[in-house]
Amino acid sequence: MLYxxxxxxFGENSRGSWGLNHVDEGTSGCLKVTSLMDKNSKRERxxxxxxxxxxxxxxxEQAILEDWMSCGPAAREAHSTPRIVHHWEFGTLSSEESRFxxxxxxxxxxxxxxxxxxxxxxxxxxxxxxxxxxGSSKSFLASKLTLGKPANGSxxxxxxxxxxxxxxxxxxxxxxxxxxxxxxLEGEPxxxxxxxxxxxxxxxxxxxxxxxxxxAGKTCGPQCKCLNCTNTPDHADEIDRARKSALDRNxxxxxxxxxxxxxxxxxxxxxxxxxxRCRKSGCLKGYCECYQAKxxxxxxxxxxxxxxxxxxxxxxxxxxxxxxxxxxxxT
DNA sequence: GAGTTTGAAACT
DNA sequence: CAGTTTCAAACTC
Ligand SMILES: [Zn+2]
Ligand SMILES: [Zn+2]
Ligand SMILES: [Zn+2]
Ligand SMILES: [Zn+2]
Ligand SMILES: [Zn+2]
Ligand SMILES: [Zn+2]
Numbered sequence: 001m002l003y004x005x006x007x008x009x010f011g012e013n014s015r016g017s018w019g020l021n022h023v024d025e026g027t028s029g030c031l032k033v034t035s036l037m038d039k040n041s042k043r044e045r046x047x048x049x050x051x052x053x054x055x056x057x058x059x060x061e062q063a064i065l066e067d068w069m070s071c072g073p074a075a076r077e078a079h080s081t082p083r084i085v086h087h088w089e090f091g092t093l094s095s096e097e098s099r100f101x102x103x104x105x106x107x108x109x110x111x112x113x114x115x116x117x118x119x120x121x122x123x124x125x126x127x128x129x130x131x132x133x134x135g136s137s138k139s140f141l142a143s144k145l146t147l148g149k150p151a152n153g154s155x156x157x158x159x160x161x162x163x164x165x166x167x168x169x170x171x172x173x174x175x176x177x178x179x180x181x182x183x184x185l186e187g188e189p190x191x192x193x194x195x196x197x198x199x200x201x202x203x204x205x206x207x208x209x210x211x212x213x214x215x216a217g218k219t220c221g222p223q224c225k226c227l228n229c230t231n232t233p234d235h236a237d238e239i240d241r242a243r244k245s246a247l248d249r250n251x252x253x254x255x256x257x258x259x260x261x262x263x264x265x266x267x268x269x270x271x272x273x274x275x276x277r278c279r280k281s282g283c284l285k286g287y288c289e290c291y292q293a294k295x296x297x298x299x300x301x302x303x304x305x306x307x308x309x310x311x312x313x314x315x316x317x318x319x320x321x322x323x324x325x326x327x328x329x330x331t
Numbered sequence: 332g333a334g335t336t337t338g339a340a341a342c343t
Numbered sequence: 344c345a346g347t348t349t350c351a352a353a354c355t356c
Contacts, residue, residue, distance in 0.1 A: 197352095199352090200352080202351080208349095208350080211351080212352080285353070287353060287354080
């Protein structure tokens with residue numbers, strides 16, 4: 001098994017993963033040994049509010065290649081076409097490192113007992129650019145690790161704006177972006193609000209709130225560059241299911257994301273009025289929904305080191321006590 | 332444009 | 344729930 005190889009190669013106190021970087025197939029190519037990482041240089045696990053895991057990236061392709069070549073032949077072979085990431089943790093090092101990184105979840109605290117732990121990520125995750133191209137008999141890694149300029153003329157990442165419709169009859173996205181028919185809104189025939197931000201979704205089929213079009217209650221339009229888009233008028237049934245699913249998770253999924261309530265931003269979240277939860281942006285970048293909406297953070301926010309507080313106190317600060325930290329919305 | 336950072340959304 | 348992973352945008356260089 002892979003774990004046995006990892007144990008043999010890296011010893012008892014090691015941690016790492018094979019295959020594509022399980023965080024978005026990023027720059028880490030094939031194999032990572034956490035215990036070898038420089039702990040002082042913050043090249044560490046992604047840690048954003050405990051929502052991140054994963055490992056830092058290599059400094060260069062050469063580093064990836066060297067790392068890769070240092071693997072055993074069996075490991076190389078097993079991952080010549082990496083689609084699944086195997087994650088391992090041996091010994092007690094992981095838990096100690098977890099403390100170093102501020103992680104304390106079961107994944108890490110149990111590492112001491114588990115002895116070996118593995119996780120599979122994504123059953124068929126392939127890099128987005130892997131489609132089409134020249135004959136891809138070459139493995140992803142091989143192509144990725146090719147140093148220097150690509151010999152052949154294959155261009156990475158040719159993201160065809162939109163492949164031709166599979167079926168002649170299907171309308172796909174020939175129609176401009178519009179409000180979902182399910183919303184039952186009266187479509188002003190002549191009046192069209194200018195089509196806006198196209199999305200670039202590739203894995204959500206534009207049927208999750210990840211997709212801004214879907215989240216806005218709109219279908220994707222011709223300007224969208226999404227892949228495998230199902231948020232098109234000819235998939236009304238799927239859209240309907242997706243909307244129901246999203247609403248099931250959060251009844252306010254499609255209520256305006258940003259509203260002003262007495263000068264206070266409210267965002268949707270599980271039926272609870274709440275603000276942002278930023279940790280590292282200082283609420284001064286577009287990552288922050290409050291900042292993006294051009295509204296100051298409020299007591300609903302649980303942001304850290306917020307620099308987006310209301311400047312001029314129109315009103316005295318909220319009374320801290322006697323109010324539940326979360327207020328359910330009364331429809 | 333490629334690579335990184337980020338926090339919401341989704342999942343378990 | 345809390346912890347973890349997925350996701351696409353925002354951002355950086
Ligand atoms: Zn989309
Ligand atoms: Zn779209
Ligand atoms: Zn789409
Ligand atoms: Zn914020
Ligand atoms: Zn905020
Ligand atoms: Zn804030």
